[in-house]
Amino acid sequence: MGGRMRRSLVILRKELKDTVRDRRTLVTMVLVPVLLMPLILIGTVKLQEWSMRSHAEDVVELAVTGAEYAPGLMDKLASDGKIEVAGASGDAVAMLKDGEIDGHLIIPSDFEERIVAGEGSAVTMQANSTKDNSAAAVDKVALIVDDYSEDVVAERLRDLELDTGVLNGVVLVPEDTATEKEKGGTFLAYLLPMFLVIFALVGGMYTAMDISAGEKERKTLEALLMTPASRTEIVTGKFLAVATIAVITIVLSVGAIFVTAPMMASSLGAVDVSLDAATALIMLPIAVLLAAMFAALLLAVSIFARSYKEAQNYVTPLYLLAVLPVIVANVVPSGGSDALFVIPGFSAVVLFRELLMDEFILSHILVTAATTIIYTALSIRWAAAIYSRGDVLVDEGGGPGKAFSPLAMLRRRRR
Template sequence: MFEIFKKEMLELLRDRKTLFFVIALPMLVFPVLMGLAIFLTSKATFEAEQKVHNYAIVHAEFAPEFAERLFYHRSFKQVKNSNDFDSIESLKTAVQDGVIDVGIYLDIAPQSGIEQGQQAKWSVVFNDAKSISFIYSRIEDLAQEYGASLTKTALLNKGVTEDKQTALLKPIVLAKVDTADKRENLGEKLGIIIPYLLIPLVLMGASYPAIDMGAGEKERGTLETLLLTPVARSQLVLGKFLTLLTTSVMTAVITVASMSLWVAVAISFADISVIKTAFAGVGIQEFALIFMLLLPVAAILSSLVLAISIYARSFKEAQNYMAPLSMLVIFPIMASVMPNMTLNATTAMVPITNVALAIKEIIKGTIDHYFVWLIFASMLLMAGALLLACIRWFSKETVLFR
């Protein structure tokens, strides 16, 4: 078994492409993704703040103060032919043709509406499919500010002082008392992302070498030679499995080490308050727990990819089978972010989902170590069962020589 392990490791170390996916990619993926996410977020925010949108307003005479606020707002520019529009339909047509970004239709003057006990219903016309929904929010803010000033004036005219207006307009004020600290709140959000990075990388660390160990040997014609050696087939499978487990675990080690390193760099040198707060209490023990949970995941995925590679007729067919496996790994991770999905005795028995939930709880600082050991034990049992199935699979001539 160990001779097979040494043989496979030696062949693996000669393959530069596989080494890149096992070693280089996990080391680069975290700084690249973190830097890219920060850059794109800051760039998108800056561009959204700076962009000026063309608008047209119908019946601006109904609310001259509001029209003036909109005119001098840095995010909006009134088109010169704004008077050409006279209805909501004309504004819709102009938005669809790209003449304006947003149109505002005022149905009545709000002052007269207050006197008659009628609400003014203004329409904001824009294309929400263009991801510019913040336009509506900005116009809504301006309208609310203008409406508040009208309400204040109307109440003053009726003899209601400013002191009483606040209590009259908002008699109840809710105070939010959150029992969760900042780390728990931010860990809930960041803890969702980390399993999407870690678990697929563990799969990648096993899948690329596995394709060569099974389907690759079939194509090269070396599998028959290997079967003629005085080594039991169970030992052949175990040797190949140990090689895949080593590469997968190596990927997990490098991934967790890379994550801890770049998080430490971000906390020490970069002014990223979100990362500082979320990972302030995450130390060596927490990273060790994450690594421990990835070990049975690596064993399960190593058994699966080895079985797939043994079954495949060719290298290309094995690659085609790996794509659906990647999707099968993503779906349990997606299940972990569903509403009301928490780590308990039931979810601790669901493969992959349990690990994703546990990683999130570790980042939040609310992990129950009983569930960690329950997850570890259940996943090890599953990995053992899959390994036995893989050995049985390898013993069938109809599978080896399809």
């Protein structure tokens, strides 16, 4: 092994060891992707289930005006068991607002007469849509009223000696031909691409700040610069460390998603959340390249800062810039123009989603791969150029925020 690569590997090994001993970085690298993210995902799904179940179990407090005009309907409401009927007294609108009742059913005085006469009749359901229980009460009462209505219609048809099927001209029978695998792909398509790209950035973020600005703050960088390791060897070692951490985070987060996905998927019906080899073989290198691109950008930006804290100020805009296209990509439809696939981050999310949904569009794969390689190479080159500048690495006494500010650098370049 050449001396050059050997020094870079010495730096890589040291940075990885240092990272493993840093609780702050470990939290970002392991705790968040492996524990917190699945917990949030499972928690969200389970919370929705719990909320739906709990609404179904809730007893609706229903005030009824004119109950005496519809004994049949009232019997139906009472037999449900989840509806507690009370006579309307006082201002129902105010009671709905205060949550004293969940709904107010108003039955007209001619209700039963019209039903008996074979005519249509209407009941009014007052509810307050800003109250969860009230909105659920409307659904519950509507079901019972529909059920009652069907009974009335069925009886009328029987009187006319007609079958109830006479009402159904054409019935649509839905049949889902999607396989469990395809359903799993769709399910993963909403989760995996976004996490892959976000963790490619976040995974290495703290390590990048720690081994650049943090090293400057701890006054170890100057000693490092005085060793025979060249700036290129130093930046290579540090870059490899950040990229490695980011890739480990990606692997851990994807692993965590695959472990927890079946738990979430079970709530949504039978799905297969496995990943086929072809999809993985395209996604993994692109995710690794993205991690490398972000690693180089994070290192280049962080080194301008004189402290870890200052680096956070520089990295936050980069994070927002990187995450914005990812969020946009998650809501745009698949199969867009090839030109869209030159946008870093965005292209990966859309491409990953297409692949997970079994849409292999060659031009999208090629454009994404080519542009990601180009952006990664440019980012690494930029980071290497920044690390070759003495005024960025060493405080030359320019005063706070002067020698090190990226804005100051741009101003100097313009002059």
